Amino acid sequence: PAGPCGVAVPRAGLKKLALPPDYSGITIPEKPKLKFLDKVPAVPKVQREPRQLRDIRGPSQMATDFTQGQYGILALGGGYLHWGHLEMIRLTVGRSMDPKSMFAVWRVPAPYKPVTRKSLGHRMGGGKGPVDRYVTAVKSGQLVVEVGGRCEFGEVRPFLARVAQKLPFPAVPVSRESLREMRREEQERRLNNQNPWTFERVVASNMLGMRKYLSPYDLQLKGRYWGKFFLKHRV
Amino acid sequence: AAAGKMAALGSGGTRWRQAWLPALQQLRRGSKAVTRHWKAMHLQRQKLLAVTEYVPPRPPVPPRCRGVTAWSHRVPCPQEDGLARVLRRQLEDTLRDSRMVAVCQYNSMADEDMATLRHFLRRHNIHVKFVLNEIARPVLAQSKFRTLLPLFVCRNILLVSPEARAREMLRVLRGVPQVNLLAACIDDTILSPQGVENFARLPSLQECQGQTVAALSLLCSQTSSLLQRGPSHLTALLDQHIQRLRGAEGATEPPQG
Numbered sequence: 001p002a003g004p005c006g007v008a009v010p011r012a013g014l015k016k017l018a019l020p021p022d023y024s025g026i027t028i029p030e031k032p033k034l035k036f037l038d039k040v041p042a043v044p045k046v047q048r049e050p051r052q053l054r055d056i057r058g059p060s061q062m063a064t065d066f067t068q069g070q071y072g073i074l075a076l077g078g079g080y081l082h083w084g085h086l087e088m089i090r091l092t093v094g095r096s097m098d099p100k101s102m103f104a105v106w107r108v109p110a111p112y113k114p115v116t117r118k119s120l121g122h123r124m125g126g127g128k129g130p131v132d133r134y135v136t137a138v139k140s141g142q143l144v145v146e147v148g149g150r151c152e153f154g155e156v157r158p159f160l161a162r163v164a165q166k167l168p169f170p171a172v173p174v175s176r177e178s179l180r181e182m183r184r185e186e187q188e189r190r191l192n193n194q195n196p197w198t199f200e201r202v203v204a205s206n207m208l209g210m211r212k213y214l215s216p217y218d219l220q221l222k223g224r225y226w227g228k229f230f231l232k233h234r235v
Numbered sequence: 236a237a238a239g240k241m242a243a244l245g246s247g248g249t250r251w252r253q254a255w256l257p258a259l260q261q262l263r264r265g266s267k268a269v270t271r272h273w274k275a276m277h278l279q280r281q282k283l284l285a286v287t288e289y290v291p292p293r294p295p296v297p298p299r300c301r302g303v304t305a306w307s308h309r310v311p312c313p314q315e316d317g318l319a320r321v322l323r324r325q326l327e328d329t330l331r332d333s334r335m336v337a338v339c340q341y342n343s344m345a346d347e348d349m350a351t352l353r354h355f356l357r358r359h360n361i362h363v364k365f366v367l368n369e370i371a372r373p374v375l376a377q378s379k380f381r382t383l384l385p386l387f388v389c390r391n392i393l394l395v396s397p398e399a400r401a402r403e404m405l406r407v408l409r410g411v412p413q414v415n416l417l418a419a420c421i422d423d424t425i426l427s428p429q430g431v432e433n434f435a436r437l438p439s440l441q442e443c444q445g446q447t448v449a450a451l452s453l454l455c456s457q458t459s460s461l462l463q464r465g466p467s468h469l470t471a472l473l474d475q476h477i478q479r480l481r482g483a484e485g486a487t488e489p490p491q492g
Contacts, residue, residue, distance in 0.1 A: 017318065053269035192291070193290060195287060195289065197286055198287050199283065202287060213280050213283075214283075215268065226273075226274070227269045234288075235288075235289040
């Protein structure tokens, strides 16, 4: 507001009284903190498995939506979570939340996939190395943890952001509304794209023989994924 | 065994050619599809990604021509608030019912001083009202106090009264340095602070009426004295004459006695 001589004068406005949020349908379970996940499954695998990096590639089909909680961490890239990451998540979330009014839930299974490693300093050959550790595969678009309870996004976001930053793949804290907004914006971009040439169209009809330089998986990935990375800016 | 080996190597002239399978041949060098690092893309793929980038829709009129600035999206749209409506109605009622409305600038003062000020003004039936500019501005813009709009900038208070007691108000406000009178509207007349002082120095209505009556009846009251001026003058002269005669008689008698 401009005062006399055009100087901006600060003023106090009318107090906007907002209604407090409604937490009527929320129940906190008995064990609100995150469950302890084992480093090694109960029945450790004897047969060493091939690498199968396709469990990192592409969009996720499981745990893409919220079930119990209102806020969570969304993975924006693929990667492997091992026991150290899971412990970090468990302890940080357990330390930062209030067990009386909030609860947290895993959306990711305990480490199940054996990853081998050869001993350092040896040459190639001599067979596959022994199992070094177990990991959980996470694809883009999957929720890692869910947090809920009598809390608002602003309270939960700081510690979820700290956790998300430490994960081996890019991740963001989301709420139900923000995830819905993200999806809606993505769809809107797809619909109001003024470019008549889309990756999907070019690949599906093999224009200019592009499929020679692309993978058969690009038919489903449609240029939004490259390896384990998720290209957010692509439509 | 040797013959079998020979047959396996190449049956006569015909050689079984290995087909060139790109899935096998291109994987001889380079990494797998999913790597920890950002794998370098083929140039054709890079070109394809560049061609198929997202192109946002352009509005026919550019936003800067429509008056959209960097700060316009930050201004929240005015939401009709029940509290704002109530305050606005109260302000409208107050302005309608009062004969005198004085706008003063308010600097912060102690609560006790404020209570004392309110008490003194209330003695003369003057009410102190704190107004919020964001409510007062639209109300005033539609009422007859349009000229007072530029005054509602900082914190201000309204002194409203159903009767115009300017002298007492000025006396009280003179003792309070934190409240400065900016303007007043008395009986649909907008006055500056000097105008308010002049108004305060004016005599009250009864006195004015009495003065008018006196001025009108002055000529009538003079009629009787005018008529009696001749005889009264003669009477005065005769009195003086009698006194002089008496004085002359008295002067002659004492020398006899």
